[in-house]
Amino acid sequence: MDANAPREDNAGGWSQFGDKPPTAGTFTRPGPVLPPPPPPRRAGFVLTRKAIAGLALAAVTALTAAALGGGAVGAYVAEGARPAPTVTTTVASPVFRTASGQLTVAQVAEKVQPSVVMIQGQNAEGSGVVLSEDGLILTNNHVVAGQGDQLTVKFSDGKTAKASVVGTDPATDLAVIRAAGVSGLAKATLGDSDQLKVGDDVLAIGSPLGLDGTVTSGIISALDRTVTAGSGGQDQQLPPGWGQQGQASETTTLGGMIQTDAAINPGNSGGALVNAAGELVGINSAVAADGVNLGFAIPVNTAKQVSEQLISKGKVSHAFLGVSVTDATGDVPGALIRQVTAGSPAEKAGLKQGDLITKIGNTAVQGGDTVVGQVRGFKIGQQVQVTYQRDGKTSSVTVTMEEKK
Known part of the structure; x- marks a missing residue:
C-alpha cells in the first residue's frame, strides 16, 4: 500500500473503527531449539510496518523466512538469536511475584493451559481461548477466515469437537467460535490490559507448529503499538530453499497492541498472553520477523468488548472519525488530513483538510x-x-466518536 496515498472508507474518510499485573519476577529461559519446518500446505497472513521490518500474523497459515504468520521460520530464527543465560549455581524454580505471594511459571502455566485450545481448519491452524463452559472460544479472525464450518477444536485433555463460527471482526482481527456438544470447560480468567506496565512478566500459551499446550515466557516490551496486517489469501509461502509463490495482499491496521518478547510462533495466533496471576491480558496475533523476537497481542479489554458484541449480535459496531489521512512528509511527524467527510465527527469538531494530526x-x-x-x-x-x-500553530479539539454507518 502506498503510504502517501489517501486512505478512504465507504463514507469517503479513512476507516476508523472500534474504542497491572503484579510486580515482574525473574525466570530462566531455555536455549534455542530449531524445530523442523511444518508442512508446506499452510498459507495466510503477512504483516508489514515501516518501523518494524516484516511483521506476520502468528497463525500456522504461511511459511516464509521473514514472516511468521502463518507458519514461518521467523520465530525460531528469532529464538535462536536469544542467548540462554549462564547458570553457575543452583537456583530456585523461576517465579512470578504477585501481590498475594508468588507463583512459579509452572503453576501459572498449569492454571491457564486448560483454557487454551488448538484450532484446526481446512488449511490453517491456530489457537483459541475458552470464554464459557459451554464452548464459546475467542480467537483471531485470520485463524478462521476462509475455513467455513470445517473447524475442529482440540482441548488440553486431548478431546476434540467440531466448531462453527459465531461471528468475526476483520477490523480488529478477532473472532468467536463455538465448540459443539461440550460442557464444563475451564474458561479463562480475564485480566485488565489497561493495568499492564512495561517490564511485567507474561506467558504466551498456544499451539505453535501444531504443538498444542506450548508455553513460552517473556515480559511486556512495550505498549500501544500500531501494526499493519495484510491477508495473503491463498499465498503459499515456504521456508528458505523451498521456493515461494503468492499474490498481493490486502491490509488492515491494528492499534493499541501489546508488544512482548515471549516467543510467539506460527500457530500461536488466537492464543493466550497471561500475566503473573494467570489472567488473560492479550490475544497473541503477530510477530516481528527477520530474527527480531518481538510479538504483538490484542489487549484483552479490546477483545472483551468485541467478543461481547459478536456473541450478542454476530457483528461489531465501530467508531468513526471521518478523515482521509496520509503520512506527513515534513520535519514534524504526524498524519496529514487529505479529506474530511461531510457531517462526520471530525468536521463537527472543526478539523479541516490540510491539518496535521500530531496526537x-x-x-x-x-x-x-x-x-x-x-x-x-x-x-x-x-x-x-x-x-x-x-498554519504552524498547534491547537486541539475534542471529537465525539460516532458509529460508522
Whole structure:
C-alpha cells in the first residue's frame, strides 16, 4: 500500500473503527531449539510496518523466512538469536511475584493451559481461548477466515469437537467460535490490559507448529503499538530453499497492541498472553520477523468488548472519525488530513483538510496508521482529544466518536 496515498472508507474518510499485573519476577529461559519446518500446505497472513521490518500474523497459515504468520521460520530464527543465560549455581524454580505471594511459571502455566485450545481448519491452524463452559472460544479472525464450518477444536485433555463460527471482526482481527456438544470447560480468567506496565512478566500459551499446550515466557516490551496486517489469501509461502509463490495482499491496521518478547510462533495466533496471576491480558496475533523476537497481542479489554458484541449480535459496531489521512512528509511527524467527510465527527469538531494530526488521545501520531489504529480501539460516544497543527500553530479539539454507518 502506498503510504502517501489517501486512505478512504465507504463514507469517503479513512476507516476508523472500534474504542497491572503484579510486580515482574525473574525466570530462566531455555536455549534455542530449531524445530523442523511444518508442512508446506499452510498459507495466510503477512504483516508489514515501516518501523518494524516484516511483521506476520502468528497463525500456522504461511511459511516464509521473514514472516511468521502463518507458519514461518521467523520465530525460531528469532529464538535462536536469544542467548540462554549462564547458570553457575543452583537456583530456585523461576517465579512470578504477585501481590498475594508468588507463583512459579509452572503453576501459572498449569492454571491457564486448560483454557487454551488448538484450532484446526481446512488449511490453517491456530489457537483459541475458552470464554464459557459451554464452548464459546475467542480467537483471531485470520485463524478462521476462509475455513467455513470445517473447524475442529482440540482441548488440553486431548478431546476434540467440531466448531462453527459465531461471528468475526476483520477490523480488529478477532473472532468467536463455538465448540459443539461440550460442557464444563475451564474458561479463562480475564485480566485488565489497561493495568499492564512495561517490564511485567507474561506467558504466551498456544499451539505453535501444531504443538498444542506450548508455553513460552517473556515480559511486556512495550505498549500501544500500531501494526499493519495484510491477508495473503491463498499465498503459499515456504521456508528458505523451498521456493515461494503468492499474490498481493490486502491490509488492515491494528492499534493499541501489546508488544512482548515471549516467543510467539506460527500457530500461536488466537492464543493466550497471561500475566503473573494467570489472567488473560492479550490475544497473541503477530510477530516481528527477520530474527527480531518481538510479538504483538490484542489487549484483552479490546477483545472483551468485541467478543461481547459478536456473541450478542454476530457483528461489531465501530467508531468513526471521518478523515482521509496520509503520512506527513515534513520535519514534524504526524498524519496529514487529505479529506474530511461531510457531517462526520471530525468536521463537527472543526478539523479541516490540510491539518496535521500530531496526537490522538494520549498517543503521539507517527503517521496515518497511528490514527487508524487508535480510533479502531475507541468506543462509540467516547470523547477523544485530537491535537493538530494548522498554519504552524498547534491547537486541539475534542471529537465525539460516532458509529460508522
